[in-house]
Amino acid sequence: MGNIALSTMGKLRSTMCALLAVSALASGASAESDVDKGRYLVNLGGCSECHTPGYFFGKPDEHRLLGGSDVGFFIPKVGTFVGPNLTPDVDTGLGTWSEDDIVKAISTGITPDGRELASMMPWRRFAKLQPADLHAIAVYLRSLPPVTNKVAGPFGPTEQVTVSVFKIVPPDASK
Numbered sequence: 001m002g003n004i005a006l007s008t009m010g011k012l013r014s015t016m017c018a019l020l021a022v023s024a025l026a027s028g029a030s031a032e033s034d035v036d037k038g039r040y041l042v043n044l045g046g047c048s049e050c051h052t053p054g055y056f057f058g059k060p061d062e063h064r065l066l067g068g069s070d071v072g073f074f075i076p077k078v079g080t081f082v083g084p085n086l087t088p089d090v091d092t093g094l095g096t097w098s099e100d101d102i103v104k105a106i107s108t109g110i111t112p113d114g115r116e117l118a119s120m121m122p123w124r125r126f127a128k129l130q131p132a133d134l135h136a137i138a139v140y141l142r143s144l145p146p147v148t149n150k151v152a153g154p155f156g157p158t159e160q161v162t163v164s165v166f167k168i169v170p171p172d173a174s175k
Contacts, residue, residue, distance in 0.1 A: 034135070034136045034139040034140070035136075035139055035140050035143045037133070037136040037140075038136035038137045038138070038139050038140025038141070038143075039140050041129070041133055041136060041137050041140075042066070042137060042140055042141070045122070045125075045126070045137075047066060047086065048060065048065060048066060050069055050073075050083035050120075051066045051067070051068060051069055051083040051084065051085070051086050052064065052065055052066055052067065052069065053067060053068065053069060053070045053149065054070065055069070055071075056069070056070075056071040056164070056166070057070075057071075057164075064147045064149060065087075065144065065147075066085070066086040066087055066141070066144060066147075067085050067086075067087050067089075067093070067147030067149040068082070068083060068084050068085035068086075068092070068093070068147070068149045068150075068151035069082050069083035069084075069151060070082075070151075070163055070164065071083075071163060071164045071165065071166060072152070072153055072155070072161060072163045072164070072165045072166070073118070073120050073165070073166050073167075073168070074161070074165045074166065074167040074168065075118075075119065075120070075168050076157070076168065076169070076170060077157055078119070078157060079153075079154055079155050079156045079157045079159070080153055080154065080155040080159075080161045080163075080165055081118035081120065081153060081154045081155075082151045082152050082153045082154070082163055083151070084151055085147060085149050085150070085151060086141050086144075087141070087144045087145065087146050087147040088141070088142050088144060088146050089146035089147055089148050089149070090146070091148065091150075092147075092148050092149055092150040092151075093146060093147065093149075094141060094142070095146060096112075097112055098112075099135060099138040099139065099142060100138075102137070102138035102141060102142070103131075103134045103135055103137075103138050105117065105123070106123055106126045106127075106134060106137060106138075107123060107126055107127045107129070107134055108123065108127065109121065109123040109124070118154065
């Protein structure tokens with residue numbers, strides 16, 4: 001009976017050591033996993049489509065990933081909006097935004113200066129993410145290499161647009 005008890009205790013100790021090792025590895029990699037998790041969520045959310053130059057022409061510029069689009073979205077009576085630079089470039093991107101500023105913008109639709117994001121930005125969907133997921137997205141965006149790229153716009157409904165444009169045309173627009 002004693003040998004069985006010792007054998008069971010040995011297995012229990014081995015299992016506990018393995019669990020502690022896995023726990024230590026998981027907690028030690030949390031900063032790195034936030035970047036990875038944020039990258040995953042940004043890719044899943046399709047952010048590159050609207051925020052990377054060349055994407056809508058079939059040739060996304062991977063050297064300027066998330067560095068701001070070169071195509072605008074036109075909404076009747078509202079204007080034309082170009083996906084901005086999401087990299088941490090101080091002059092043309094999110095370089096002056098804190099992690100909390102980014103989280104607030106993607107979960108409430110309000111930028112640090114109080115401006116409302118364009119209506120096609122899916123912040124209402126992002127608002128349903130867990131806080132840890134929102135922070136992982138912000139951590140990932142802040143980890144990107146800065147891209148200097150001042151995007152055009154936004155343009156009011158009567159302003160001259162200087163970029164290629166996608167248009168949302170309501171059914172009665174032909175009248």
